[in-house]
Amino acid sequence: MTNIIPRYEYRIFGTDIKTIIDKLKQEGDFQQERNISEIYLMTAGNVENNIKIRNKNIDIKKLVELNRNFEQWKPYNIGVFPLKTDIIKREIFPALGVESPAFDKQEYTLAQFMTELIIDDPDIMVALTDKNRFGYEFNDCICEYAEIKINGALLYTVAVESESQKKVEESIAILGLDKFENINYPKQIKRVLGLEVDNRISKYL
Amino acid sequence: MAKEELKIGEISKPRFEFRTFGQDFEEAAYIMSRKSVPVPEKVWERESDEIYIVSRTNDVNNTKIRDGKMDIKTFVTSVDGLEQWNPLMKGEFPIAKSVLENDVFPAFMVDMPALEKDTYTLEEFLEMVNANNDLQTVRVHKERYGYMVNDTLCEVADVLINGAHVVSINSESTEIEDIKKTMSDLGVSDVENINYLQAIKRIIGWSNKTLAN
Numbered sequence: 488m489t490n491i492i493p494r495y496e497y498r499i500f501g502t503d504i505k506t507i508i509d510k511l512k513q514e515g516d517f518q519q520e521r522n523i524s525e526i527y528l529m530t531a532g533n534v535e536n537n538i539k540i541r542n543k544n545i546d547i548k549k550l551v552e553l554n555r556n557f558e559q560w561k562p563y564n565i566g567v568f569p570l571k572t573d574i575i576k577r578e579i580f581p582a583l584g585v586e587s588p589a590f591d592k593q594e595y596t597l598a599q600f601m602t603e604l605i606i607d608d609p610d611i612m613v614a615l616t617d618k619n620r621f622g623y624e625f626n627d628c629i630c631e632y633a634e635i636k637i638n639g640a641l642l643y644t645v646a647v648e649s650e651s652q653k654k655v656e657e658s659i660a661i662l663g664l665d666k667f668e669n670i671n672y673p674k675q676i677k678r679v680l681g682l683e684v685d686n687r688i689s690k691y692l
Numbered sequence: 693m694a695k696e697e698l699k700i701g702e703i704s705k706p707r708f709e710f711r712t713f714g715q716d717f718e719e720a721a722y723i724m725s726r727k728s729v730p731v732p733e734k735v736w737e738r739e740s741d742e743i744y745i746v747s748r749t750n751d752v753n754n755t756k757i758r759d760g761k762m763d764i765k766t767f768v769t770s771v772d773g774l775e776q777w778n779p780l781m782k783g784e785f786p787i788a789k790s791v792l793e794n795d796v797f798p799a800f801m802v803d804m805p806a807l808e809k810d811t812y813t814l815e816e817f818l819e820m821v822n823a824n825n826d827l828q829t830v831r832v833h834k835e836r837y838g839y840m841v842n843d844t845l846c847e848v849a850d851v852l853i854n855g856a857h858v859v860s861i862n863s864e865s866t867e868i869e870d871i872k873k874t875m876s877d878l879g880v881s882d883v884e885n886i887n888y889l890q891a892i893k894r895i896i897g898w899s900n901k902t903l904a905n
Contacts, residue, residue, distance in 0.1 A: 500855075501855075502852065502855070502856070502857045529897075606900065609825070612896075612897040613897055613900070614897055615902075636715070637856055637895070638894055638895045638896070638897055638902075638903075639713075639714070639715070639858065639894060639895060639902055639903035640853055640854075640856030640857060640858050640895045640903075641715055641856060641857040641858070642855070642856050642857065678854055678855060679853070679854045679855065679856045679895065679896070680854070680895075680896045680897050681828050681829070681830055681854055681896050
């Protein structure tokens with residue numbers, strides 16, 4: 488596995504955060520646009536691991552620290568499909584927090600992994616995401632806004648990240664993110680999938 | 693047989709419906725707005741918050757709760773891809789145990805929970821729903837814009853499903869040919885008919901199908 492220095496991240500999601508996006512566009516230095524399709528694997532019980540597949544590569548980000556509402560995630564690259572069964576058993580299912588299924592192959596292609604091990608497991612939910620990401624640099628932080636479709640439904644997100652918590656704190660105050668809840672991708676996807684009880688349902692009662 | 697004239701807001705015989713969900717129906721929405729006859733002001737723009745209850749075990753009963761009232765519709769038939777749904781039951785909270793036993797849980801097609809009280813509040817009912825792995829509550833916020841094209845009731849809607857945005861368009865009528873003409877006029881004849889239940893299941897990951905665009 489590759490070790491990478493963990494970064495602090497503050498991220499917000501919403502359908503009405505245009506003023507924040509406009510502020511980032513105005514204040515930040517545009518870097519690049521990227522269009523990315525990813526598969527997130529979600530389970531109700533898992534809150535510490537962010538498991539996603541992009542271009543047949545699966546990686547897991549582990550939540551290593553939660554400090555005054557700032558999250559620090561450490562990425563681990565698991566590998567590219569086809570993956571050895573041993574790796575799937577040792578790394579992926581424990582991270583999902585569900586029991587490993589019976590394996591009948593030595594290794595799995597992505598298609599085999601999804602159809603034979605994931606889709607029929609009632610404890611694992613799949614979120615197909617399409618992200619249109621716009622990267623910026625601002626106040627020595629890596630920032631972005633993105634349009635994201637989660638199983639086809641649209642949300643906007645803005646994020647600030649840095650190895651320095653102080654820089655993240657400064658940046659979110661300037662851009663106005665601090666008025667919104669810090670939500671990471673897995674948590675937001677869980678809300679859309681209904682895997683996390685959302686207290687905003689009280690508005691509907 | 694002369695066709696029944698549809699009047700917005702009035703009860704008619706069961707209607708057929710085309711509805712779909714996606715991100716981009718801008719052109720269809722524009723055509724809908726231009727071809728529409730004037731409609732009553734009350735349907736120009738409507739906003740509502742609803743709770744849908746989806747069941748893993750069936751796609752034939754559609755349950756939603758709005759303003760403390762529960763409404764279950766049941767699938768009747770599909771003709772040329774257009775769906776007809778009829779009301780199965782309407783109930784208000786607090787709701788009687790007998791209604792839950794005889795109508796509501798049978799419509800979900802899941803195991804009946806132990807019902808120890810005579811009546812249940814909405815909160816108590818939702819607790820039972822959330823305790824069942826085959827059922828799920830889904831928050832749905834709708835902003836609906838009503839039109840009438842080719843004597844069919846039409847709408848464009850901005851819908852938030854568990855907070856995430858999709859667009860829906862529909863055309864409904866007792867007359868199948870009027871809906872087909874409307875779909876053709878709007879340029880959506882080849883677009884998949886996706887009802888609310890299906891759209892919700894696709895978004896929450898209970899179906900591996902995608903939305904229309």
